Amino acid sequence: MTLSATFLGTSGAVPTVERNTSALHVRREGDAFLFDAGEGTQRQMMRYGTGFDVDAVFLSHVHGDHVLGLPGLVQTLDFNDRDSPLDVYTPRGTGDEVRSLVTAIGATPSFRLDVHEVAPGETVLERDAYGVEAFHTEHRTNSVGYALVEDDRKGRFDREHAEELGVPVGPKFSELHAGNPVELDDGTVVEPEQVVGDPRPGRKLVYTGDTRPIDATVAAAEDADLLVHDATFSDQDAERARQTAHSTGGEAGRIAREAGADRLALTHISSRYGGAVGALKADAADEHHGETILAHDGLTVDVPYQ
Template sequence: MTLHVTFLGTSGAVPTTTRNPSSVFLKRGGDAFLFDAGEGTQRQMMKYGTGFDVSDVFVSHVHGDHVLGLPGLVQTWDFNDRSEPVTIHTPRGTKSKLDQLVRAIGSPTGFSVRVSEVTPGEVVLERDEYEVRAFETDHRTTSVGYALREHDRKGRFDREKAEDLGVPVGPKFSELHDGNPVELDDGTLVRPEQVVGDPRPGRTVVYTGDTRPVDATVEAADGADLLIHDATFADDAAERAAETGHSTAGEAARVARDAGVRRLALTHISSRYAGDVSALKQQAERTFTGKSVVAHDGLELDVPYPQ
């Protein structure tokens, strides 16, 4: 099952000629989601070929650089005769603002647009194989981050051992792999634990939106395969980061280190670094060596299963 991330917008509040406002596209198999939707998100989706088949949009907070792409995207969906419903998740207390924004053009859409409020700790979306949970962040307004965490997968099936135990090739293999014991023709009972290994961990992708470095992110990102973290400023602007509710590259790297994540993507990059992001990369690498990348618009990352 593929798990693929495309960065559609990686700028701070002010876009640049090469960075669009915040948006991340995530595709897991046949499911597709947006995390934030800054101005121009629909054009970025066209430019980077993600397609528009998104079922849910996860909004971290309602500052303009994270939501102003929604009216145009909703209108484009309508122009394309979309019929499937879409759910926009937003922090508690901000539903009315999102409702007004999405319906700013005044015309009803031919599909359902549901705005749902979320609170930190809540499972926002639950599917058979994974869930998306909101967690607390620290910005200048009501805000949340989101963690997509897959459930454990089945252990590996030892076909050779099953055959040695006399299990015939066929449906009984599937029964055992599904966790059910099977009885052989001679009355022998073979149990799943005899031929199926321990459950294997799934994958986790965490998106913080705009935030100060907080323990809640460390907890939500525990062992994550990919942490997408606010890194608006370099470390020499730490005071400015604190004043505006953002993080520096070094602070993001310390969160990644403390959470034990496998890879860190720095995003929401201030326009002051439009010409050179090397300082951000270097500062993250001091703490999180060999595992950090400064995201740019169009960057694609595959998230493999843990070994």
């Protein structure tokens, strides 16, 4: 079951030659989502081959570097004869701004565009076997982060032991794996717990958007397989990070460590560093003892099952 994240934009508020403004494309098997859509997002989608089959867009907040790509994307989807609805999720109190942005040039898409205001603590999207939850972030405006959380998977089926207990190969295997006891020809009842292991955790992918390092992210990212965290500044510019309500690489690393996140991806890198961004990764790696990734445009990170 595929779960992957492609970074379409990893710059801070100002794009650079190498980095576009914020956008993250996430694909879970046949479903595709965008987390933020900075200016130029649709061109990045073409450049890095994600396709335009987006089911929903999740906006962390409505600063320009996170939303200005939305009108162009909606127009292109309209030109491509999209007929399925597009759901856009945005922090509470910002729905009218998003609607105005999309229709700023006076055009209304032919497909239905549904804008949903969300609040921290809500499950904003529910699908079979997973959901997307909003959590509190701390920025200079109404903002949220999002966590894609899969349901637990069934435990492993011990076929060898089932056969030892006399369960015939066939439908009774499926019944046991589904959690139902089965009766054998001699009247013996085999319970699921005899041949099925403990449930196995699903995967968790967490995206903060712009934020200070806060406990709400630690809670949302507990045992995350991939945490994508704001790392706008290096630790030597920590005061600037506080003034602008962003995080440093070291602060992102600390959050990942406290959450027990397996992997940390740093994004929203300030243009002030140019190509000299190694310090941000070093700052984060000093704090986080799992894998630390300095994201760049076009990077795809696959999220395997543990």
